[in-house]
Amino acid sequence: MALDSHEPVTGAPIGRRVALGLFGLGALGVVAGSKVQDGLIRVLAPIQSNDPTGLSSLFPVGNTFRFYSVASHAPKRRAEDYRLEVSGLVARPGGLTFADLQSMPQTELVRDFQCVTGWRVPEVPWRGVRLSDLLDAAGPAPEATAVRFTSFDGVYSESLTLEQARRPDVLVATSLLGGPVSRYHGGPVRLFVAPMYGYKSLKWLGGIELTAEVVPGYWERRGYDIDAWVGDSNGRDDDATS
Amino acid sequence: MTRPAEGVLRFGPTSRWVHATAGTLTLACILTAAVLYNGSLSNLIGNRHTVRAVHVWCGFALPVPLLLGLASAAHRRDLHLLNRFDPHDWRWLRSRNRRDGRIPVGKFNAGQKVNAALSAGALAVLLLTGSVMYFTQWTPLAWRSGATFTHDWFALGLGLLVCGHTLYAVRSPVALRAMRTGSVPLAWARSEHGAWAEEVAGPSEKAVSAGE
Numbered sequence: 001m002a003l004d005s006h007e008p009v010t011g012a013p014i015g016r017r018v019a020l021g022l023f024g025l026g027a028l029g030v031v032a033g034s035k036v037q038d039g040l041i042r043v044l045a046p047i048q049s050n051d052p053t054g055l056s057s058l059f060p061v062g063n064t065f066r067f068y069s070v071a072s073h074a075p076k077r078r079a080e081d082y083r084l085e086v087s088g089l090v091a092r093p094g095g096l097t098f099a100d101l102q103s104m105p106q107t108e109l110v111r112d113f114q115c116v117t118g119w120r121v122p123e124v125p126w127r128g129v130r131l132s133d134l135l136d137a138a139g140p141a142p143e144a145t146a147v148r149f150t151s152f153d154g155v156y157s158e159s160l161t162l163e164q165a166r167r168p169d170v171l172v173a174t175s176l177l178g179g180p181v182s183r184y185h186g187g188p189v190r191l192f193v194a195p196m197y198g199y200k201s202l203k204w205l206g207g208i209e210l211t212a213e214v215v216p217g218y219w220e221r222r223g224y225d226i227d228a229w230v231g232d233s234n235g236r237d238d239d240a241t242s
Numbered sequence: 243m244t245r246p247a248e249g250v251l252r253f254g255p256t257s258r259w260v261h262a263t264a265g266t267l268t269l270a271c272i273l274t275a276a277v278l279y280n281g282s283l284s285n286l287i288g289n290r291h292t293v294r295a296v297h298v299w300c301g302f303a304l305p306v307p308l309l310l311g312l313a314s315a316a317h318r319r320d321l322h323l324l325n326r327f328d329p330h331d332w333r334w335l336r337s338r339n340r341r342d343g344r345i346p347v348g349k350f351n352a353g354q355k356v357n358a359a360l361s362a363g364a365l366a367v368l369l370l371t372g373s374v375m376y377f378t379q380w381t382p383l384a385w386r387s388g389a390t391f392t393h394d395w396f397a398l399g400l401g402l403l404v405c406g407h408t409l410y411a412v413r414s415p416v417a418l419r420a421m422r423t424g425s426v427p428l429a430w431a432r433s434e435h436g437a438w439a440e441e442v443a444g445p446s447e448k449a450v451s452a453g454e
Contacts, residue, residue, distance in 0.1 A: 019359050025367070029367075029396075032388060033390075034428050070290050072289055105401065118386075235378055
C-alpha cells in the first residue's frame, strides 16, 4: 500500500496475520468441518433432546427440526375446520374432513427425516392414512399419471408420479412425534414422503389433484430435483431414509 | 469565556462511507440470518425464498465497499494503522487500567485493532463458506457440510463482535458522532487517543507549559 513517505512504519502487521489465520481456520473448517460436526452431534444430541430450557438449540449444531415456510405466515387451521379437496382426473372427486381421515385405516412409520439443506432428525414417528388408500377411494382416471399437492398456505405446492404416490411409505399424516401435527409442523394434516427429501413432505395439505403429467413444485421451479430420493438426488449422498 | 471546541478530523469521507455501507450490509446479513436460522423468527416472518435472496446478495455485495475504499489514500492509512501492533498495544491489552491515559494510544487502541482483524477474518471466512454453500456444483458434499458448519460458528462469532462493537459505540457518543460527521473535539482526542492527538495537533498546552 502506498503511504506518505514521512510516515514511519511501526509495529508488526499483527492485524493481517490474525485475519489470515482466521481465514486458514475457515478453509480448514470447509474441508474437515463435517467430521467435527458429526462428533459434536454425537456428544450433544442426547443433551439437546433432554434440554427443558431449549437454550442448547441456540448453538449451531444438532439434529433438530428447523422450520421453513415460504409464505408470509404459517397458516392456522383447527382440525374441526379442516377439509382436504381431492380433484382432477378422478372418478370420485370430493372433500374429506379430519374425522373422515381418522376413520380410515391408519399406518405408523418411524423414519429419519432428511432435509436437503443437510439436517436430519433421527427416528421420527409418523401416523396417518396411506396416500394409496386415498387414491384408490378417489379412483384415478386412466390418463392420470401424477399427483399434485397444494398447501393451504396459498403458495407451496409439490408433486409425485402416481407410481411414487402409491408407495406404502407415503402418508397423509395426522400425527407426528406422538401428538397432533402442530401448526408450525404443517398441521393439522400434512404429507409425509418417507424416501424423499423434506421439501416433498408438503405442510398444510389442502388439495390433492390427479394430473396427466408431473407439475413441478415450489422448490422444483427454483432448481431442486423433481425426483427427490434421499441420497440419490440434488447432488447429495445422504443415507437413504427408506 | 467559552471558546468553540476545537475539532480534529478523525475519519475522512471515504472511511465514513465504507463504514456506513459495509455496516448496513452486515446488519442486513445479520437480521436475515437470524430469520433463516431461528425457528420462531422463521415462523413469524416466513417468505424464506426472499429472505434467503436478501441474505445472499447482501453478503456478496459486502466486499464491494471494502475494496472501493482502497482507492482513498486516507482510508488506506487508517487500515495501515489498524494493522500494525506496537509494544504499547500489547501493554494496553494486558493492562487493567488501560484507559487512564498512561499508555500512549494512537489513532486506534489495541481493542479496536483486534476487533478489526477478527472482523475482517470472519467476513472473509463467511464469504468463502457462503460461496461454497451457494454454488453447490463447485464442491463435494462433505465440503458443503463443512462450509455450513463453519459458516454457522463464524456467524455466531461475528455476531458477538458486532454486538461488542455496537455496545462500545453507544457508550461513547463522541465516537459515534465521529463516524457520522468525521471530526472529534481535540480534548476527547487527547484523553482517548493521546498519541494520535499529539501527532495531529501538537503537544497539549498543559504539556507545553509544564516544559517551560
